[in-house]
Amino acid sequence: MANYTMRVFRGEGGGGEYISYPVDVDEGQVVLDVIHTIQATVAPDLAVRWNCKAGKCGSCSAEVNGKPRLMCMTRMNLFDPAEGPITIAPMKTFPLIKDLVTDVSFNYEIAKTIPAFSPRPPGPDGTHRMMQEDIDRGQEFRKCIECFLCQDVCHVIRDHPENKPNFAGPRFFVRLAELDMHPLDTVDRLELARKDAGIGYCNITKCCTEVCPEDIHITDNAIIPLKERVADRYYDPLRWIGRKLKGK
Amino acid sequence: MAEFEEHDYDVIVIGAGGAGLRAAIEASASGARTALICKSLLGKAHTVMAEGGIAAALGNVYPEDNWQVHFRDTMRGGKMLNNWRMAQLHAQEAPARVLELENWGALFDRTQDGRILQRDFGGHRYARLAHVGDRTGLEMIRTLQQHAVHNGIDVYMECTIQRLLKDGDRIAGAVGYWRESGKLVLFNTKAVVLATGGVGKAFQITSNSWEYTGDGHSLAYSAGADLIDMECVQFHPTGMVWPPSVRGILVTEGVRGDGGTLKNSNDEQFMFNYITPYFAAETADNIDEAERWYDDKRNNRRTPNLLPRDEVARAINTEVKAGRGSPHGGVFLDIASRRTPEYIRRRLPSMYHQFKQLADVDITAVPMEVGPTMHYIMGGIRVDADSAASTVPGLYAAGECAGGMHGANRLGGNSLSDLLVFGRRAGISAAEYALGLGTAPSIARGEANASADEMLGYFDRRDGENPYTIQKELQDTMHSLVGIIRTKSELDEARSKVAEYAGRTKNAGVEGHRQYNPGWHLAMDLKSMLTVSEAIARAAEMRQESRGGHTRDDFPDPDPEWGKVNVVVRQGRDGDMQLVKEPLPQMPAELQALFEEAH
Numbered sequence: 001m002a003n004y005t006m007r008v009f010r011g012e013g014g015g016g017e018y019i020s021y022p023v024d025v026d027e028g029q030v031v032l033d034v035i036h037t038i039q040a041t042v043a044p045d046l047a048v049r050w051n052c053k054a055g056k057c058g059s060c061s062a063e064v065n066g067k068p069r070l071m072c073m074t075r076m077n078l079f080d081p082a083e084g085p086i087t088i089a090p091m092k093t094f095p096l097i098k099d100l101v102t103d104v105s106f107n108y109e110i111a112k113t114i115p116a117f118s119p120r121p122p123g124p125d126g127t128h129r130m131m132q133e134d135i136d137r138g139q140e141f142r143k144c145i146e147c148f149l150c151q152d153v154c155h156v157i158r159d160h161p162e163n164k165p166n167f168a169g170p171r172f173f174v175r176l177a178e179l180d181m182h183p184l185d186t187v188d189r190l191e192l193a194r195k196d197a198g199i200g201y202c203n204i205t206k207c208c209t210e211v212c213p214e215d216i217h218i219t220d221n222a223i224i225p226l227k228e229r230v231a232d233r234y235y236d237p238l239r240w241i242g243r244k245l246k247g248k
Numbered sequence: 249m250a251e252f253e254e255h256d257y258d259v260i261v262i263g264a265g266g267a268g269l270r271a272a273i274e275a276s277a278s279g280a281r282t283a284l285i286c287k288s289l290l291g292k293a294h295t296v297m298a299e300g301g302i303a304a305a306l307g308n309v310y311p312e313d314n315w316q317v318h319f320r321d322t323m324r325g326g327k328m329l330n331n332w333r334m335a336q337l338h339a340q341e342a343p344a345r346v347l348e349l350e351n352w353g354a355l356f357d358r359t360q361d362g363r364i365l366q367r368d369f370g371g372h373r374y375a376r377l378a379h380v381g382d383r384t385g386l387e388m389i390r391t392l393q394q395h396a397v398h399n400g401i402d403v404y405m406e407c408t409i410q411r412l413l414k415d416g417d418r419i420a421g422a423v424g425y426w427r428e429s430g431k432l433v434l435f436n437t438k439a440v441v442l443a444t445g446g447v448g449k450a451f452q453i454t455s456n457s458w459e460y461t462g463d464g465h466s467l468a469y470s471a472g473a474d475l476i477d478m479e480c481v482q483f484h485p486t487g488m489v490w491p492p493s494v495r496g497i498l499v500t501e502g503v504r505g506d507g508g509t510l511k512n513s514n515d516e517q518f519m520f521n522y523i524t525p526y527f528a529a530e531t532a533d534n535i536d537e538a539e540r541w542y543d544d545k546r547n548n549r550r551t552p553n554l555l556p557r558d559e560v561a562r563a564i565n566t567e568v569k570a571g572r573g574s575p576h577g578g579v580f581l582d583i584a585s586r587r588t589p590e591y592i593r594r595r596l597p598s599m600y601h602q603f604k605q606l607a608d609v610d611i612t613a614v615p616m617e618v619g620p621t622m623h624y625i626m627g628g629i630r631v632d633a634d635s636a637a638s639t640v641p642g643l644y645a646a647g648e649c650a651g652g653m654h655g656a657n658r659l660g661g662n663s664l665s666d667l668l669v670f671g672r673r674a675g676i677s678a679a680e681y682a683l684g685l686g687t688a689p690s691i692a693r694g695e696a697n698a699s700a701d702e703m704l705g706y707f708d709r710r711d712g713e714n715p716y717t718i719q720k721e722l723q724d725t726m727h728s729l730v731g732i733i734r735t736k737s738e739l740d741e742a743r744s745k746v747a748e749y750a751g752r753t754k755n756a757g758v759e760g761h762r763q764y765n766p767g768w769h770l771a772m773d774l775k776s777m778l779t780v781s782e783a784i785a786r787a788a789e790m791r792q793e794s795r796g797g798h799t800r801d802d803f804p805d806p807d808p809e810w811g812k813v814n815v816v817v818r819q820g821r822d823g824d825m826q827l828v829k830e831p832l833p834q835m836p837a838e839l840q841a842l843f844e845e846a847h
Contacts, residue, residue, distance in 0.1 A: 012763060028491020028607065040716040044767030045760030049289070051457040054497045054602055056386065057292045073605050097428055098764040108290065108405075116398040117353035128350055129362035135355045139380060142355055142387060146291055182353065 001026055004076065005085035006034055008046070012098040020085060025076045031088065032060050032071035035100070047099035055213060058147030062100050063089040068149040068211045091152040093161075107148055110168050113196065114175060119184040130183045141178035141222060143214040144171065150208035150218055156201045168197035170208035170218050177222035180229065194230045199223065250700030252423065252434035257283045257402075258682035259675075260422060261441040262409050263464065265293035266385075266667030267647025267674070268443030269392035274675025275441070276401045280682050283435065284396070285404040287427070287459050291393045294445050294457055295667065298385025299500035299598065301367055301377025302349075302668070303661030304342035308359055309366045310374035310545065315339040317373055320842050322662060324526075325371040325556045326626070326655020327796040328811060329477065332835040333633035334653040338662070338669050345668035346378045354391040356380055368505040371556040371659040373530070374545060382500045382596045388664055407433060409463065410772060411699040412440060412471040412643070415689035419471070419642030423699045427769060430762020432700055436691060438682035441636075441674045442468055442629060442645040443667075447784070449719075450777040451622040452727035455487055455498040461773040462780030464649035468629045469779055473638040475817040476651040477627035478780070479787035479798045482658055483732045485510075485560035487621025489578035494606045496621040499581065499599060501660040503616075504553045506595045507542060508583035510564070511615065512572035518579070519552035522563035527555060558657040558797050561620040565732050568619065578619030584612055620732055624663065625780075626654040626797060627787070630816065633833075636674035642681060642689070646674035652814075656796020704762075706771050712757020715771040722749050722777060730785050735801040739789040746785060750778045782825055787815045790827050 002025050007018040021038045032050055039046045051057040053072045060071040065079070065087050079086050094102035122128050150170035156163050168176075176193050179185050193199045204227075206219045216222070233239065259275040261268045264286035276282040286293060305318040318339035323330050346364065350356060356378050357365040366375045380387040396403075409424035422435045444464030448456025469475055486499040504510070512518045520538075523531045531552050532538035538551035553560075564579050574580050583592055589612035593600050596611070603609040603616060628651035629638050636644045647667045654662060706712070729742035753775065758768040793807035794800050813829040820826040 026492060029493045030606070033493045039766060040714075040720075044714060044716060044758065044770075045765045047764040047766060051288055051292045051294070051459065052297045053457070054297065054494075055605065056383070056598065057288075057296045057457070059288065059292050075605070101428075101764055104289065111394070112397050117394065119351055119353075122351070127347060127363065130355075130358055131362050132358040135358065138355050139357075142380070142390065143383065144390075145296075145386065146390075179353075182355070185353075 002081055004034070004079070004081045006038065007085045007087040008035070008038065008099070009089045010046070010099050012096065016096070018087065029076050030072055031064055031074045031076060031086070034076060035071060035088065047097070047101045049101055056145060058145030061091055061147045061149050061152065063091060068152045070147055070149070070213050073213060091148070093152045093154070093158045104148055106164060107146070107151060107171065110172050114172065114179070114192070115187050115189060117179060117182065117185055118187045120186050128184055134183045137221060138178050138181055140216055141174045143216055144174055145214060146171065147213060149211045149213065153207045153211045155205070155207065163198070163201060166196070166198045167201050170223065172197060173199060173202070173226055174216060174218055174222045177226045180226065190230055190233055193226055194234055199227055199230060202227070250432055250697050250704070252432045252696065252700070254434045254436065255283065257281045257435060257437045259439045259441065259678045260285060260435050260437045261443060261675070262422070262467070263293065263443035263445060263647070263649070264290055264403070265295035265443065265445055265647065266388055266392065266664060267671035268293070268441070269389065269396055270668050270671030271441045271443055271646055271675035271678070272401045273392065273396050273399055274672045275679040276399045278676060278679035278683070280679035283402045283404060285407050285409060285424070287406065287408050289405050290403055291389055293389065294460060295385045295389045295664070297455070297457070297498065298388070298664055299382040299498065300369055300502040300505065301379030301384045301661050302342070302346055302388065302664040303369065303372060303376050303659065304346045304378055304665055305339060305376060306343045306346065306364060306366060306378065308363045313374040313376060316842055318342070318376065319839070321372050322659055323655065323843070325659040326657055327806065328655065329480070329795060329814070329832070330655030331633055331652030331833055332839060333833060334670070336839065337633060337673070338653060338666060341669045342665035345665065345672065349388065349391050349668070352391050352395040354387050356387070367502060368554065369660040370501055370504065370554040370560065372661065373550075377505070377661040379502070381594070382502050382598050384664065408769065408772070409467065410703055411695070412467050413691040413695050414471060414640070415691065417641055418689055419640060420689035421691040421696070423696050425703060428764055430765065430768070432703065434691070434696055438685050438688060439642045439644065439678040441678045442643070442649050443647045443671060443674070444649045446625045446648045447777070447780045448622050449773070450722060450726050450781045452723040453487065453496040454622040455484060455496055456622070462776045463773070464645065465628060465783070466776035466779040468638055468640070468643060468645060469783070469817070469819055471640050471643060472819060473640045473643055474630040475628060475783055476630045476814040477656070477787070478625070478783040478817055479791050479815060480626035480656045480796055481622065481784060482557055482624040482626060482797045483561040483620040484623035485557055485564050485620055486581055486618040488607065489574070489617050489619040490576035491607060497602070497606070498621065498623065499616060499618050500596070501557070503581055503583055503596060503599060506583065507586045508581050509551075509553050509586065510560070511580040511582055512567045513574060514572060517553070518567050518572070519555065519560065519563060522559060523552050523555070524559060527559070531555065556657055556659060561732060562799060564620055574617040576617050578617040580615040581618045582615035584614055624648060624658055626656060626658055627651045634673070635677040636670050637677060644674040644678045646670040656798060703772060706756060706758045706768055707762070709755060709757035710759060712755050713752055715753070715756045715758070715767060715774055718749050718752055718756060719770060719774060719777070722746070722774070722781060726781055726784070730781070730788060733799050733801050734788050736789060739785050742785040743782065743789070746778055746781045753778060783817045786825065786827055787817060790815050
């Protein structure tokens with residue numbers, strides 16, 4: 001057992017403050033356990049989202065000592081109690097609801113704007129054939145647990161909330177890339193990626209990749225290929241002249 | 249008078265895991281104005297944690313697999329307590345539901361010839377589980393969610409329903425609260441589909457999340473519906489046991505499906521000592537045959553490491569009690585010495601990740617330590633097999649909160665398929681019922697107001713007892729007195745303790761205000777947990793035999809007479825819980841014949 005001090009953000013709407021809670025931490029505990037201890041003993045109204053406590057649902061996202069993380073997958077022994085209190089803050093990019101809970105509806109609204117998967121017709125036996133090597137990349141993208149830490153860390157919207165209406169964020173570039181590479185899908189979403197989703201805003205600083213708890217290579221495997229596809233279509237000089245001549 | 253935000257629908261679906269999403273998709277597609285209501289954010293429901301796969305007799309790996317074999321496995325796994333018609337529909341329709349998911353964008357692992365790959369699991373005669381590594385539930389919920397957002401379904405996230413309202417005998421509405429604001433909400437609706445999942449949070453060591461508080465069971469019970477088989481609780485044999493903070497987190501059966509074996513502290517594969525006569529004909533009784541079975545299922549019998557979960561959980565429990573356990577009170581699950589690190593990381597990526605990050609254990613190098621964890625309740629709302637209708641007009645149920653499909657023990661992989669098959673059926677039936685109603689029902693305002701008073705009453709008792717304290721005591725009681733092995737005296741003790749907690753919960757109080765207040769939410773969830781805990785303890789006391797997930801120390805054997813009945817739980821006119829025995833539905837002769845053939 002070790003003694004830690006947790007500085008936890010408490011507040012709602014416009015403001016709040018950090019409150020320090022001294023806690024005894026057992027072997028193997030994660031940050032979320034400690035938040036639960038505080039909740040069950042001294043602050044029953046401390047608001048926090050969580051579900052699976054095993055890194056599978058992506059609910060307990062927060063900023064631990066300034067770094068976006070899943071609280072359920074952050075072991076307390078990462079931190080040395082002698083080095084001072086551990087600070088737990090809500091995700092900065094989304095509006096605060098209360099304490100560690102933020103309004104992430106931005107993400108659910110963007111999800112609605114992405115045209116649905118639409119498969120080609122099945123083969124003669126009524127089923128689809130796909131080779132494993134053709135879906136490996138898509139499966140990497142579908143590991144996404146929608147914790148929205150990549151959205152939280154992305155400076156395009158973190159530092160410039162005014163970009164939100166024009167920028168879908170890394171999570172949805174992963175989704176667009178996944179659909180673009182899906183062997184069965186028939187819908188073209190490149191115009192969406194370029195225009196409404198604003199992929200051009202991303203200047204590939206890779207912050208999203210660094211915080212992804214599922215180790216999805218967001219920048220290298222999703223965003224860069226998607227940017228290349230957009231560039232090929234819209235910024236290839238020959239295609240540009242072609243479009244001009246056709247008056248498009 | 250309480251203030252409610254009001255909404256009108258034809259169908260509301262409560263719960264947005266696999267069953268709820270599938271029901272909402274179908275109800276909406278049938279033309280019903282549909283709302284989907286969930287306690288968490290969309291896509292976070294417990295389905296997301298399902299790992300191993302979806303059982304469906306696609307026959308992609310073993311062409312001799314078909315619905316009859318799946319049906320037989322399911323019934324035998326459930327120790328024949330299952331509703332045969334549900335098991336039949338499930339086995340027949342599961343393949344189409346899996347292919348439908350693929351048509352909605354799911355990317356399952358593939359066979360060499362590009363079809364959906366299927367994996368071995370406990371109690372299944374053939375490799376049958378369509379899967380995506382060990383994150384099949386995530387694939388399923390995301391596929392359904394992405395399909396649903398384009399279907400015109402209104403989604404109410406972080407909204408909890410507290411009571412169903414009726415007009416006479418039939419469903420008329422539901423009341424609840426927004427978790428974010430604490431404001432009250434009232435739905436006028438013609439039909440309700442309950443898809444709220446299980447009850448694990450009434451137990452101390454569980455693989456279940458905070459949402460699993462038995463809401464659907466409790467809402468249905470209070471509305472006058474029957475519950476069946478509540479004594480049948482599944483302890484999954486392999487949960488993590490160390491470190492303490494992760495005790496209970498699931499370790500997929502896929503580890504054993506993919507070659508992992510259970511060992512005790514003597515390095516002995518102890519499952520060979522626990523082959524019951526019931527499964528002897530189909531289980532390898534020596535290591536050589538068990539090893540050959542992985543590659544040749546036609547000429548060898550299945551390894552006892554893949555006996556159904558009830559058998560394996562009891563075996564582990566016995567080994568630990570006999571002093572042959574692992575250092576932290578479990579047993580060893582070894583895949584490291586049996587498969588290559590590359591294979592393990594490819595087939596079981598989230599298990600690798602989970603042990604590495606939470607326990608500093610590399611499962612490609614050393615064995616895991618595992619032990620039983622409360623995982624699933626077979627019992628639930630009694631439904632008509634074809635329509636998913638409960639005994640209350642307008643009330644439907646699907647998924648874990650419905651009873652009957654899995655009998656006394658569920659086979660791994662049969663849950664995800666259950667969600668799809670009966671979620672769809674519940675959606676169709678609820679929409680048909682709602683759209684066929686001549687006059688819309690109207691709710692009783694008095695009942696809605698009474699529910700509001702009850703919800704808000706906690707704030708009048710700021711000095712009342714902390715609900716977290718009561719929950720912890722309840723969890724300890726259910727774990728130690730209503731766990732894997734039960735006995736009359738302990739069940740009686742549990743019943744009186746649950747009654748005591750119910751009294752204390754009425755006087756519980758909360759701090760703070762209504763906005764996103766977990767202490768208040770827990771106080772309300774406790775009501776459901778206490779109802780299901782009473783039902784489980786009393787049904788377990790009533791069934792004087794051992795069958796599937798229900799094991800009685802004082803009645804250690806199955807009793808053929810008890811095998812013919814369900815224990816039915818319902819609320820009596822005086823408000824007290826009543827339990828009665830009622831006969832199981834009778835299986836037709838042509839299906840019975842499947843059990844008379846030699847295996």
